[in-house]
Amino acid sequence: MTRKSSSVTIRDVARHAAVSVATVSRFINRTAPVSQEVAERIQQVMLDLNYKPHVAARQLATRRTLTVGLVIHNMHTDFFAPLLSGIEAVVSENQYNLLVATYDYKTHHHRPLPIGPHNTDGLLSYADCLNEEQLTDLCRVKFPVVLIHRTAPPQLRVPFVTVENKAATYKLISHLIETHGRRSIIFLRGPHEQEDSRWREQGYRDALEEHGISFNPDLMLCGEFNRHGAYTALKKFLARRHPPFDAIFSGDDDAAIGVYKALREAGLRIPEDVSVVGFDDARLSTFLNPPLTTVRAPTQLVGQTAASILFDLLQERTVETCTLLSTEIVLRRSCGCTYENPGEPFQDVVR
Amino acid sequence: MTRKSSSVTIRDVARHAAVSVATVSRFINRTAPVSQEVAERIQQVMLDLNYKPHVAARQLATRRTLTVGLVIHNMHTDFFAPLLSGIEAVVSENQYNLLVATYDYKTHHHRPLPIGPHNTDGLLSYADCLNEEQLTDLCRVKFPVVLIHRTAPPQLRVPFVTVENKAATYKLISHLIETHGRRSIIFLRGPHEQEDSRWREQGYRDALEEHGISFNPDLMLCGEFNRHGAYTALKKFLARRHPPFDAIFSGDDDAAIGVYKALREAGLRIPEDVSVVGFDDARLSTFLNPPLTTVRAPTQLVGQTAASILFDLLQERTVETCTLLSTEIVLRRSCGCTYENPGEPFQDVVR
DNA sequence: TAAACTGATGTAACCGGTTACATTAAAGCA
DNA sequence: TGCTTTAATGTAACCGGTTACATCAGTTTA
Known part of the structure; x- marks a missing residue:
């Protein structure tokens, strides 16, 4: 060297x-x-x-590095770019450096954390990249950490930033039921540990209950929050040809892509035969055919907010422990809505 | 603190x-x-x-940091995620850390480079984030640098990795001319300094000349390699209502989105009235309506390759100075091609 | 048997900054 | 005038590692 x-x-x-x-x-x-x-x-x-x-x-x-770290499990997803962009803006504004690492305790448990007190002054950790033990260790040495898209273990009091999952999902499912008369709605779960998925499921269940529809466990599939997982899961489900269904909550937008593909291969039309909805409002969702009805999650803002909180911690200001950013549902065509919009796909109906 | x-x-x-x-x-x-x-x-x-x-x-x-840096001008674009993903894979494989910073000498010229010998053992620099003077300075202190999507100033001998722009564009434009009979093809330039744009323009000009079509400067617009720039430029062009055109090379895929919008607002059909083609094969291009004919650039591989070369430099192995990764054209519907493909949009015709 | 070598370890200088403490000169004040 | 304060600066310890050099016992070689 x-x-x-x-x-x-x-x-x-x-x-x-x-x-x-x-x-x-x-x-x-x-x-x-x-x-x-x-x-x-x-x-x-x-x-x-x-x-x-x-x-x-x-x-x-x-004893200061003027560097903060970000741990995330992978960088392929569309989710990642806006998140990082929001984080980077705040970091460079504070004249700090940003160290990024992909890490996931489930796959890398043999390895030590690539980012920590030896490296950086603080850490942003996405979802369940770190397990509770790792978080506890960091807290014990008073290392500033902000969690993104996961809540903190209650005894730790680590600040976190995430988005409103339950209410938005509730609203979206209610829309499918009330406006489009759907009653057999498939729910595609994300990875098991992912909190977002659990909250969304709660919103789904609440909406069903509210409308007097009984929960059917056979309609719960595991889409893994990505196109391939969703495709595979739905494909398997369709092969069984039962129970009947008339709508799909994809879990997130990337999974919706897999859903579209599986439905198309099965000769089912969206939204005539099946309503499809997603979550995130990824950059490409407006451009799908038909454009995807979804929930807009302010991902870039999540990044910004998390980073700001981290800097507050570094400056020993008091911070909000839990930040829940609001989401809004975006009605496009995949649920069955129609709307005149010559400028589409740049404009959507946002509720 | x-x-x-x-x-x-x-x-x-x-x-x-x-x-x-x-x-x-x-x-x-x-x-x-x-x-x-x-x-x-x-x-x-x-x-x-x-x-x-x-x-x-x-x-x-x-005197070693076990860290390499990446300088890029922004993180919003879809281009960024696969690039970073490729880089990160190699970096973590080498047990190094990755520092990322957004920087552009044109907008940040007052600020010193956030990444350099004081920080890292080597640097990956995207396109024209650094100017020649900055590169020269780094070379003078023998700091390892690999350029991405730009060639090195000839006197410097800095290795670089980029993609084949000219031949692919030539092939794509020829396809428009030969297969679809297009002869008045708008060319949307990228940012002026961006080399990719210049090579693509050369491929465009060569294809025209080869087919006996004279170059028309009025068909050259500036799309800036993004949807908004492209939309604005094309909108202005359409308002003038002349010269007539029957196809558009968008510069890159993101710009194609703006092109789609402007054309749709003008009541022009794709591809019946106007063929549209892009460059990059971004993740969303398959999902556009109609699916976008484009050039597949192996962006993740670009990242991987550049990072590998940087590590070769760090280990004082000899390296290839210029790496030109090959591209291939991807025919979808926006140029006028039709193809039966039940699984679409997962599969494309690649040439 | 003496010399050379090898393996395991210790001592202390060094990397390039920051900062507590000491020092000095000048300015302010009674 | 003498004392206190303040501004400007220097000296040297310190941050937490690495590593050149030294030491020494045990083994190999001549």
Whole structure:
């Protein structure tokens, strides 16, 4: 591996400017006043020598990394880009760096966490990438953590940011029942540990109950929150040819893509034969054919908010422990709604 | 800001294990043999004390960060997720960390680069985020850099990874001309500095010339490689109602979305009135209505390849200076092709 | 048997910053 | 004038690792 060449240190600067290293450090960090004349001399020398402070040395001395970390389980999904974009905006605004790592305790349990106190000043953790033990360990050393799309174990009091899942799902399912007369609605679950999925299921059950429809466990499939999982699960279900159904809650938008495919292959029309709805309002959902009725989750805002809270923690300000961002349902054509909209697919009906 | 609490140092471990710090360090890094018995003692103490080496201290001592950086101009685009995903895979495989930053010399020129030798062991830089001066500076200190989607200034010999733009565009435009009889093809440029755009334009011009169609500068618009830029540019063009056209090369897939919208608002049908084609084969392009004919760029592979080359540089292996990944055209419906495909939109015709 | 080598370990300098504490000169005040 | 305060600066310890060099016992080689 290459050694860093020709590093100019603070001592070089001090020598050329004929002052002590302390003075240079003070000037750089503005931690104490420095005379005008000396300041200019140092400034000039720094430019001449092209001096760049050595980050690791500074980190070692101050015990701060000026870096925050993000742990997420993978980067393929469409969900990831807006989330990261929101986070990055806040991080760079605070002049911090962002370390990203894919990690999932279920698949990487043999490995230590790639991000932690040794690395960063704080951590954003998505969904169930870390298990409770890992979270507990971090809390024990008072390491600032903000959870995204999962609530904190109650004894820990870790702040978290997520979106309103239950009420939106309730609203969406109610819409299917009331407006489109659907009564046999398949529910595609996400990964088992994912909280979002559990809340959505609760909204689904509540909506059924509210409308006097009894819950049918045979209509619960496991879509895994992705197109392939959803496709496979639905395909298997369709092969059984029972029970009958007239609508599908896909779990999320990516899964809806798999649903579309499976239905199309089975010769079923959307929405004439089956209403389909999703969750997230991913970038592509407007462009599906038919455009997907779904729930708009403010993913970028989730990222922004989580990052802001993390910085509040770093500055030891008091923070909101639980942040639930509101969602809204977006009616497009896949549920059976029709609407005139020449500019489609740029505009939607949002409720 | 919080001070890191309770840090267990290597000296604590050494003391508890009744050995010297050097021995502990050797054991941790396997840099010299340590007797079985001592090894076990150290191992046990490290577990008991929950010792984690301090990364900054190690970085300072070794002058290596075990981190590579990625500079990109923004994270919203669909392009970004597969790119990052490819990079991250290689980075974590090499047990390195990844620092990401959004930066663009055009908008951030007042700020120093957030990523550099002070930070990382090497850098991946997307397109024209860095200008030539910045690249030259990095080269001067022999800092390993790999460019993504841009070629290196000739005097620098920085390795780069990009995709075949010209030949693919040539093929696509030829397809429009030969198969669909199009002759007045609008070309939507990307950002001016972006090399991809220039190569695609060259492919476009070559195809026209080859087919005896004279180049018409009035058909060149600036779509900026995004839906809004493309929409605006095309809208303005349509308002002028001239010259006539029968096809549009959108520049990239995201721009195609804006194109679809503008055409639809003008009452023009795709592909009956106008053939539309894109570039990239973004995740959503299959799902557009009609599905978009485009060029498949192996974006994730670009990320992977660039990262691999960077690690080759770090290990001082010799590397390929220029890597041009091949692309292929994907025929869907927006150009005028029709094909039977019950499983659509999962399968495409790839040439 | 002496010399050379090997394996296991310790000592202490070093990486490049920050900062507590000490020092000095100048300014403010009674 | 003498004392206190303040501004500007220097000295050196410290952050937590790595590693060159030294040591020493035990083994191999001449």
